[in-house]
Every structure is written in structure tokens, then in C-alpha cells.
Amino acid sequence: MLSFILSTVGPMILLAVSLALALAAGDETPASALLAEGRRLLEAGRLAEARSRLEQAAELDPGSATPHLLLGRLHDARGNLAAAAASYERALERAPDLAEAHDGLGFVLGRLGQTADAIYRFRRAVELRPDLFDAQYHLGATLWWTRDYAGARVALTEAVRLRPDQAEALYYLGVTLKQLHELEPAIEQLRRAAAANPRLAPAHMQLGLALQEGGDLDGAIASLRRAVELDPGLVDARNSLGLALSLKGASEEAIATLRELVASHPDYLPAQQNLGTALMQAGKLEAAIAVYRELTTRNPTSAEAFYNLGLALKQRDDFEGAETQLRRAMELDPSLPDPPYTLGVVLWQTGRRDEAAVAFREAIARQAEHADAHYMLGTVLLQKGDVEGALAAFRRTVTLNPDSAEAHLSLGQILQRRGETEAARSALAEAQRLRAKKAALQAATFAVDLGRRRLAQNDLAGAIESFREAVRLAPDYAPARLELARALERSGTRAEPQR
């Protein structure tokens, strides 16, 4: 009996005692004392007790918004979004300019799927309190999700300014910049996010993707590996890792990574696509074909799957099989230019020039700037005897792709046969220049490699000679200039004048 009495009246006695003590200590009002207590309990995670204090505070001070604000957070923490929204609205009835309440309400509305309303609330919050980190961050992240990347950048930049070490804000700013094709700044923010929270797997993943896009495969692989270590369930990271390994030439590891992913997530089709690509790159043609066939069975409406299968069959010289799959890809997605382009090549290789021309024209209809399609159309037209048509197609090609040595060559050969000697000479010279430039770049990479080997053998003079040769061969090849500068610095020689 005593224990029952104590269990029911005990807390009330304690409350009365604490209130008395608070009042004795000089607190303003009982309501504010309850509010303070409620906030403390909320922050300590003692939600039931916190709720009781806050509701009492609200009762004692009906005009105050703060208890309702805190109740909103409490309900949110308990997952009761409707109650949280109601509490925030009550807070706003009492204090319409309470930025925190707008932010809190926005946060709840966003998760209730009322995105536009959420954005409204966030915007209101930042208008009232531009220095409110949560509001800026929430606004930025929500705008990212709704693909308003320009707006997201503004809000997130401000959020990061307010809290430079907040990993999630840095992460969102990074992915926003990546969407805006500002790759280097994106990489910088994502690096900062990963440093601020080394266990934030998505940051490592997005950093890896950005590095891959920037050509730093080694960096990409390292970041993607970290993402996968932190969260093996991050299938996009595992998939991207497999693709990066394949691009790096680490075929066996790429294939193993992707096979594992396909086995654990058989419905995750991007992994199967990349597995097929990795197998193709490793020369495992039959295995790639098997993977692509599986994909077309499991995803019969995927134009990409049929296209990849067609490409693989073409590599096996199975032109009939390739044609079937490529035509299916064309039907499934009338917007994709590559299926008709590749079909055109298959038809051309099997001597069906008329049909090849039709296919190339279809590719051009789907993508007017498809330089390769224009070029191949020109090639076929020339072989059919349509010299004027070929000429027009080759001219279009060099307009779209001025670096196409083949197009300049073909143009020159036609002009030569027509007796337009000067124009022919110019076109052929350009073709030769482009080929020579490509060859020189390859030679420059070898020269840089030789220079590095000489450095490793402590032959500094020899290294400098090699790096100079690399720069001579390809003046715009950055690694050559960088290595030469470093080597000269080591030798104590002044750096060579920059171009």
C-alpha cells in the first residue's frame, strides 16, 4: 500500500518540492521553471517526463509559444509527425515570427510529403533568421532533392558558412555543386564533408564519383572503397567501385566486386550492366553476352540492355544476332542515337550500304550533333557513289568534331579527286597534323615515364632531359610541365618560362 501510494503520489510530491525549490531560488514563474525543466529533460532524451513538464508549462502560460515549439520537437523525436505539426502550428499562432517553429514545421511537412509547404516554411525561417543554420541547411537540402540546384547552392553555402564543420551540410553542398558541373569545388566540399565526419559513407561515395568524373581513378577507387567499408549496403557505391576498377584496368577485381553485388542484389540492374561492361573490357566476351542476355530477360523494356547485348554480339562477329538486338533497342527507346548508329555499322560491315545509310540517318535524326553518325553516313554515301552527299556529311563532321583526323582525310581525298587541289592539300594537312599530335602525346607519356624512372635511379640530368623532350613533344601536356618544373627545382635551376 505504501509503495502504491508512493508510486502514484511520489512524483507529484517531487514536483511540488521542485517547484517550491525553484520558487525559493528566485525563478520568475512556475511556467518558466517547468519550461526549463522540460527543455532539460527533452535534451536528456527523457521524453515522457519532458512532455509532462512542457504541457504543464503550456497550461500555466497559454500565451507562450516556446512550450509548443519544444513539444513539436518532442513529438517529432517520437515519430509522431502529425502531433509535431500541430504543436508547431500552435507555437506559430502565438509567435508568427518564430523562425525555429517555421523550420521545425517545415521539417515535419517535408517528411509528410508536403514539399512545397516545407520549402515555404524554410524560406520563411531564413527570412526571419538568416543566421539559423538548421533552416538554411534544411532549405538547401530540400531544394537539392527538388532539383533546384541554384537555390540549393545559395542556402547551403550560407549553412556551411555558419557551421563550417557540419558534415551533412558540406555533403549536400558538394553534391549540389557536382550537379551544377562545378567539379573542382564539388570535390573540395565533399573532401571536407568526409573529413568532418569520416564515417559518413555517402560523402565518400559522392567524392569517389566526382573524382572518377574528374579522371582521378585512383582517388575515386580509394573513396569508393571507403564508402563500401563503412556501409556495405550502399549498392550504388559498390556498383561505382566496380565500374571504376574496370576503367582502371583492374578487370579481375572489378568483375569480382560486381559479381558479388549482383549475387547479393539480383534486382539491382545497374550492377549487371556494369558487370557486362567489365567482362567486355576484360575480353570475356561469352560471359558478357550471358550477362546481357540475362538482363534483357529480366528487364525486357530496357533499351540499354538490348543495345549492350547487340554490341557484344557484334564483337563476336555475330552480325545477325547483333542486328536483332540493336533493332529491338531502337524500338524500345526512339530517343537513343547509339542503337541506330551501331546498327548502321553492322549493316555497313555486312555490305548492306543502303540500309546502313538509313540507319545512320536515323541516328542523326535522334541526335543532330552525332559527329560519328555524320562521318559514317559520308563514308557509306561515298561508297555508293553519292559524292556530293558524302562531301556534305564530311563537312558537317569536321564542324561538329574539328579533331576528327578521319573526316579531314576523307574530305581531302574527295577534294583531290575533284581536282580541288588547294582545298585538298589543306584538309589532308590537317588530318596529318591531328594524327601527329596524337602520336606526339603518346610519345610524351612515354618520355614522362622514362623521366620518372631516371629519377628513381637518381639520374636527375637524364630525367630533366626526358621531361624536356616530353614538353617539346606535347607542350600542353600538364604532367610533363609539372615533372619538368619539379625536376628543375630539385636541380636548383630556375624554372623554365611558362607558355
Add this chain to the structure above:
Amino acid sequence: MRRPARLLLLVLPSLVWTLAPGGTLETQRALGFGFTNVAAEAGLRALTTFGGRETNKYLLETTGCGVAFLDFDNDGWLDVFLVNGWTLEGFSGGEAPTNHLYRNLGNGHFEDETRASGLDGSGWGQGACVGDYDNDGREDLYVTYFGQNRLYRNLGGGRFEDVTARAGLGSQRTRWGAGCAFLDYDRDGRLDIFAANYIDLDLKTAPLPESGLCRYKGVMVACGPPGLPGGKNVLYRNLGDGRFEDVSERAGILNANGTYGLGVSTLDFNDDGWVDVYVANDSNPSALYLNRRDGTFEDVGVLAGCAFSQDGKPQAGMGIGIGDYDRSGTMDIFKTNFAGDTATLYSNSGDGFCDDRTFASGVGINTRWLGWGTGFVDLDNDGWLDLFLTNGHVYPEVERLETEAGYKQRKVVYLNLGNGRFEDVTERLGAPATTPKAGRGTAFGDYDNDGDVDIVVNNVHDTPDLFRLDTRRPHHWLLVKLVGRRSNRSAIGARLRCVAGGVVLVEEVRGGGSYISQNDLRVHFGLGDSPRVERLEVRWPNGQEEQWVDIEADRILTLEEGTGRPLGGGGR
């Protein structure tokens, strides 16, 4: 033990078909011909050593060796010269591999005459070509190397002498010789020498596979040729006193559009009586050196459309076949290329251009094989030139990949259908055509003098193949040996026009050919159902034209310059 088999062959020809291991009897009968690999039983057992077996550090270890058919002892039977290679590790004394000379005994067997002949040279041997450069009636040999090319003068009595230095052919530095050809480019009656040079390779500075800069389907492989300095081709003019002069620069040879030369063949592309040269370049536009008739050449390959693929890309050209496959009277060009690409068939338009007929002819259906030695050859003597390709991958590392083709690869045989198109009949032929080998140099010649053209192949890290061709159908043939008197003795550069049964067949005596190899200098004609040749016209290398009429078919005919009926037109 061997002779009874040979006798059996002669007495009971039908048994050949039950004994032949290739394809099925039915398919061989339907095709009208079949191959039997008789290398081992014939005694061709030399192992060709060339670089590393499983990995190659440098491209030097990948090119393999050529082979030459020649009749060094003038007994009317074709002998075989096989070039041999080396390894990076080298060999201790006595174990070094050497080139090999095999003498044809005339009974289907060969005897190894290497040591006695003086042709037991060693090193990174590449190609070989044949010609009587001193017009003494004996065929001489020029052998190319990574290092120093060598001229071997045939002394008679089965012996050769290395006269390189005395002939002024020594080089001050290491060069990578590839295909070569004897030719009389200035029509002075003396054979000159053309040699392609592949890469200016310095083993001290060349990048290594482990640099990661060079990959094939993800696997690190030997680097090049792109990125490495290209070799310059060379032309040596025969001064007539046993010496040669390097006239490369003066003759315009150095002004080619491309580099990385491999296969070489002579041909008269524009049918003006002056010998031209075609060079298959690797990863660069191939070269067609047109003889300007004034001691110079001009590379017209790019302008003439004979240099690139039909979509304007440089290809990895290796071997060359020259012949009139479409009976248009002009010399067409066939070139083997890399895996992932087609071989290339250029039809000579007759007005200075090449028309690429790769896809239109049907030879563009194969991209899996990596081609080396090749040639136009009338396999069934029906008067239409067929095609034979030797294949094998460049990189032994490709064995790690599950690619369909692998390092050792089958041959490809295209049957000429007579309508501008070819059909791949390899599978129908079966073994040995479908037997995978790492093949390289290939030479074509009738070693058993039975009227059909046989094929010898130099394989890497393996013994050679000798594909004896046996034809089933009763088609007629003619094998012609030309002997120059005012022209060079070997008659290289001569053009023959054979009229039989209303059909006109045109052929040449060529230097070089295939992949860094030399074919039989005798000219073969398949005559189909014609038992006689109404007329055989010969334009000798010096321009003199003669004809012979009413020739019985199915024989080997030797024609000497000056013994025919003049045709008008003259020499120098």
C-alpha cells in the same frame, strides 16, 4: 619408312582423302581441295624461338620470324629457309637457336643443310627475301634482323657467304629490319634491295609493361608502336660490283606518310612497267611507293586510298597479298591487320586508286583473328585467286583473357566465288586450317611440283607448318619460271599475261610478300578446264615484251628472256 608412303600417294591418289586428317572427306571433296600438315614427316622440325613464352617485356619479342621458299641448288625443287629468333636472356654457347636451311630432296622430304650452308646465323631474326643480286644464276638471300641485316651470297655447292660488310650494307647503329624485297627499281638489270624498318627501339629507354601505360583489355603488355620513334625504310642500289649504295633519301623513300613498316611486297600498281613497292605499316597509314621512273619514288598511298581503312583509320598492317583477284588486269592488294579489326581488300581501280572492297567482298566478316602472313593463291586451280591468312595474337598475355581467339589462332581461308565475293571456308576445311598456332611468316610455293601451291608457316615457339595442298578436281595449271638475261636473272618485276580458254590471267614475279617472307619466284596459274594456254605474254623487268603460244598445261615451264616472240615495245 617414308618412301613407301610417298609411293602410295602416287599410286593410289584416292587414298589421300581417307588419310588426310582435315575436315570431313565430304566437305573436302565438295571444296575440291584440302590441306595436310606434313611438316614433321617432311623433316621440318626446327623450333622457332622468339622472346618470352608467357609474357613479353618489349614489342621486340612479339613479331616472330619470316620464311622463304627458294631453290638454292637449282635442282628444280623448292627449298625452305626459316628465320629464327632470340630471347632477352640470351643463350650460353652452343645452345643458341639459328636460322635453318632445308634442302628439298624431291620426294616429299627435306634435309637440314644449315650448318654446311653457312646460314646458321643467330640473333633477333626477322624476315627474309630472295633474289639473284649478282646475276650468277644462283638465288641469294637477304635476312633482316633487329640489329644488322645480312646479305648472303649463294656460292653454289650448297654454301652461302655473308657479304654484308663487303657489299656496303653494314649499319652504324641498331635498326629493326622487317620485311624486305629484291627489286630492280631503276631497270638497270641488277637487283636492288628494299627493307622496311619497324621501330627505332632502344631497350634502355623503352617503357615497360609494368608502367601501366600500355594495356590490352586491361592486361599490361609490351608498349608500342605508337609513342615509340618509327623506323625509316631503306633502299640500297646495286652498283654492279658486289656493292650497294644507300639511296633512301635521294630516292624519296624517307618521305613516306607513315612509319612502323612490316610486310613488304613489290608490285606494278599502275602497270607502267616500273616496279612499285607496298609496305604494310603498323598503326600508321600504309605506304604505296610509286616508281617515278627517274630513280625516285613517291608515297601515294594516302591520296590513292590504299593507306587506311575505308572509314579513314590507320590500321595495324602486317602481311600483304598481291594479285588480280577480280580478273580486271590490275594488281589488287590484301593486307592483314590486328584483332578487333578486319583484314583489308583493296581493288585496284586501274586509274591510280584503291577501292576498298573489304565489306563488299565478304572478307570483312571476321574481326576476331590477328593476321600475319597472307597471300592470294588459287587453291582449287579454277583460275580465281583465293585467300589464305595465318593468324596468332601479338601478346602471349592474352591467354589470361577468355577471348575467343586466344594467343594461338586458326588460319582463315577465303574461297573466291568468282563474282567479287569470297566465302570463309575454314571450318569446312577443318584441321590443320582450324588448328590453333601462333603463326607469323608464311610463304607460298609448289614444293612438291604437283601443280598446286603449298604453304609453309613459321610459328612462334613451335615447329613450322608445311601445308601440302591437294586438289581433287581435274583442273589444269601452269607453273612458270622466268630467267632474265638482260633483265635481272630472277625476273623480279616481270608481268605475265596468260590467256587460256578465253580467260585472261595476269600475274607478276614479286620480291618479298606475305609477312616478312618470300614466296616461290615461279608464277602459278590455275587454268580451270583449259588444257592449253593459247598465249603467254611476258613483260620483262627491263620493259621488253615477248610471248609464247600454244602451251600445254600441267607442267613447269622455264622461259628465258629473249627466246619468245617479241611483242613490240622495247627495253631500255
